[in-house]
Amino acid sequence: MKTENVDILIIGAGPAGSLAAGLLRKQGRRVLVIEKEQFPRFSIGESLLPQSMEYIEAAGFLQDVVEAGFQYKNGAAFVRGDKHTNFDFRDKFSKGWGTTYQVQRADFDHVLIRAAEKAGAEVRFQHQVVAVEVSGEKPLVQVVSPDKEIYQVSAQFLLDASGFGRVLPRLLDLETPSAFPVRGAYFTHIEDHVAVGTFDRNKILITVHPEHVDVWFWTIPFSNGRCSVGVVAASEFLDQFPGTETQRLQAIIAQTPTLATLLEKAVWDTPARKLVGYAANVKSLHGKGFALLGNAGEFLDPVFSSGVTIAVKSASLAAAAIERAFRGEPVDWQLEYADPLRAGVDAFRSFVESWYSGGFQDVIFYPDQSPEVRKMITAILAGYAWDVRNPYVAQPQRLKTLEQVCAA
Ligand code: FAD
Numbered sequence: 263m264k265t266e267n268v269d270i271l272i273i274g275a276g277p278a279g280s281l282a283a284g285l286l287r288k289q290g291r292r293v294l295v296i297e298k299e300q301f302p303r304f305s306i307g308e309s310l311l312p313q314s315m316e317y318i319e320a321a322g323f324l325q326d327v328v329e330a331g332f333q334y335k336n337g338a339a340f341v342r343g344d345k346h347t348n349f350d351f352r353d354k355f356s357k358g359w360g361t362t363y364q365v366q367r368a369d370f371d372h373v374l375i376r377a378a379e380k381a382g383a384e385v386r387f388q389h390q391v392v393a394v395e396v397s398g399e400k401p402l403v404q405v406v407s408p409d410k411e412i413y414q415v416s417a418q419f420l421l422d423a424s425g426f427g428r429v430l431p432r433l434l435d436l437e438t439p440s441a442f443p444v445r446g447a448y449f450t451h452i453e454d455h456v457a458v459g460t461f462d463r464n465k466i467l468i469t470v471h472p473e474h475v476d477v478w479f480w481t482i483p484f485s486n487g488r489c490s491v492g493v494v495a496a497s498e499f500l501d502q503f504p505g506t507e508t509q510r511l512q513a514i515i516a517q518t519p520t521l522a523t524l525l526e527k528a529v530w531d532t533p534a535r536k537l538v539g540y541a542a543n544v545k546s547l548h549g550k551g552f553a554l555l556g557n558a559g560e561f562l563d564p565v566f567s568s569g570v571t572i573a574v575k576s577a578s579l580a581a582a583a584i585e586r587a588f589r590g591e592p593v594d595w596q597l598e599y600a601d602p603l604r605a606g607v608d609a610f611r612s613f614v615e616s617w618y619s620g621g622f623q624d625v626i627f628y629p630d631q632s633p634e635v636r637k638m639i640t641a642i643l644a645g646y647a648w649d650v651r652n653p654y655v656a657q658p659q660r661l662k663t664l665e666q667v668c669a670a
Contacts, residue, residue, distance in 0.1 A: 264413045268294045270584065271403055271417035272383075273391045273430075276305065277314075278556030278573035279423030280374035283383040284321030285581035289588070293383040294415060296405055298390035298427070301375060305367035305425075306449060306537065308490045309466045309482045309567040310335065312351050313645030315359035317574035323377040330373045332363035333485040334464055338643055341520050342470035345627045348462070355637040356646035364466065364482050364490075366451075394420070394433050401551040419584055420552040423577070428542065428558055436544045436554070442563060442614075446500050446538030448511040449492025454483070455527035466567060469521045474499065475620040477514070478565065479521055491515075491525065494564060497538050507534035540564075547603065548595035553580045560607055563614045571645040572610070576603050606647040612658040613642055621665035628668035635664065 270286050272279045275297035283293045318324055337350040352360030363370075379385050386405075392412075393404035401420035406412055422430040431437045461467070463483040471477035477499060482490040493500075493514045503510040511534045516522050543560045547553060556573030579599050587593045616622035625631075625639065638654050650656045654664075 265402075266294075266413065266415050268292050268415060268417050269588075270294070270419050270421065271296065271401070271415050272421045272423055273403075274423040274425055274427065274558070275301065275375040275378075275385060275387070276371055276423060276425050276556065276573065277374060277570045278425070278558070278577050279421070280371070280378045281317055281321045281323070281574045281577035282421050282423060282555060282581055283375075283378035283385075284323055284381050285577060286584065287378065287381040287383050288322065289581070289585050291584075291588070293378075294417075295375070295378065295383055295385040296389045296391050296403075296415075297375070297385060297387050300387050302368035302372040305371060306447075307564070307567075307569045308367055308484075309364050309480070310362040311567055311571045311643075311645030312359040312362045313647075314571040314574050315362050317578045318374075320578060321377075322381060323374055326373050326377040327363065327370075330369060331485055332365045332370065333483055334361060335364045335466065336361045337465045339462060339465045339467045340470070340623075340626050341467065342623060342627060343472055347627055348465060349636075349640045349643050351640060351644040353637060353640055354644050354646065355634075355641040355652050356644070356649040358646065360644065364484060366484060391424070391429050394430060396420070396434065396550055396552055418551070419587070421555055421580060422552065422558040423555040423573070425557040426540065426542075426561075430552060430554055430558065431542075431544050434549070436546060438543050438545045440541035440543045440560075440562075442541040444497050444539045445494055445541070445563070446497045446536060447492050447494045447540075447564065448500065448507050448514070448534050448536050449480075449490065450508065450511065450530070450534035451488055451490055451532045452525070453487060453529040453531060454489040454525060455487075455529065456489075456524060461524060468565070469518060470623060471495075471514070471518055473517070475623065476618045479515065479518065480564070481521070481524070489528075500536075500538070507536050510534070547600040553583075553595060553599055555580055559603075562607065562611055565614055565617050566610060566643060568610045568645060568647070572603075572607060575606065575648065579603055602648070605650075606655075609642065609647040609655045609658055612661055616661055616665060621669065622661070624668040625661075625664055631668075
């Protein structure tokens with residue numbers, strides 16, 4: 263069997279894979295990306311957080327993203343019953359980007375991987391990683407080409423950025439269950455026909471179901487008059503509605519008057535899809551010669567749109583560790599990659615748990631929030647979950663106290 267040699271082999275051309283490829287090309291490494299789909303391809307995860315812009319910029323992809331014409335985004339709006347509130351990301355505690363984009367992922371992911379190709383990464387679409395061997399000197403991967411030829415690639419480092427494909431967790435028995443209950447989502451794209459002025463298209467809209475605090479909807483406007491709309495709930499809740507995925511999504515929206523009214527003129531031209539049980543975790547985020555990036559490692563929950571931000575943060579941390587390794591310096595992947603990545607993921611986790619129990623919703627809708635605390639909360643919502651100067655990042659237990667104040 264033919265064996266090729268590269269510096270870095272990346273599995274998957276989503277945001278984690280593309281950003282890692284860009285950052286490693288900047289170091290002058292020979293990078294090969296193996297992607298099983300042909301791009302552009304649909305993906306969920308359309309609302310970005312400003313923190314992700316730092317890594318897009320560091321990879322050298324900023325101009326490509328800006329010029330693609332995606333929907334500008336400067337914050338998040340929340341509605342529960344007759345309560346509503348807006349968070350403007352520019353008014354945040356942490357330093358850094360305060361705006362970002364809402365993107366059709368088919369286009370966004372294509373823009374990123376083309377930028378990685380322009381930077382010199384080799385990308386093979388419709389090639390699929392099917393086996394991996396990490397016990398030897400260097401990781402060795404088996405790939406199937408579109409004409410079913412099998413070949414091997416040997417790499418100094420292997421980065422698994424395969425997202426929900428979870429290639430290394432499956433092949434190396436690294437899977438471990440997520441602590442989150444099994445939730446799912448119905449979602450689609452619509453021609454929204456929302457009248458100008460009734461809706462701030464520069465913000466994601468999160469609407470809470472009027473009777474179920476743990477059921478919520480996203481409305482993510484795009485720059486072309488269309489929206490992504492979806493509902494997230496426990497799978498038993500989703501299963502009780504009859505009909506197609508579209509009919510189920512429409513039925514749950516019909517129970518939620520503010521959202522039903524907002525979307526009353528929408529044209530439902532695309533069948534809805536369903537995703538269930540997406541929360542995932544692994545026993546370890548790294549091993550000899552390999553690391554897991556983005557969703558191939560841990561995925562929490564969609565509620566704060568943190569997935570792409572975590573994916574690109576992981577790419578940045580892994581690229582920095584690899585740079586040191588190529589310089590011949592000893593690298594402790596646990597201390598330099600897994601622990602720092604998990605620190606931010608754990609900060610998001612406490613907010614996600616508090617959202618579903620209703621506590622963080624009380625915080626969000628609390629009318630008399632101090633401006634300082636609001637800026638700290640805004641920083642988390644903008645993705646700055648690694649900024650330990652923020653007391654709600656450094657001491658997540660502070661959130662419990664805040665919940666009690668706001669509930670009272
Ligand atoms: P992916 O984007 O999934 O890319 C992985 C790539 O690997 C794919 O292209 C796949 O084809 C390829 N691949 C898989 N297996 C193989 C193989 N064997 N060989 C070769 N290639 C392979 N995140 C946000 O930031 N904002 C949101 O608003 C948001 N909403 C979400 C809503 C829902 C309902 C869900 C479930 C998730 C949401 N997310 C959101 C999360 C987001 O989808 C992911 O976190 C993000 O796409 C992860 O990026 P990634 O690069 O790790 O993986």
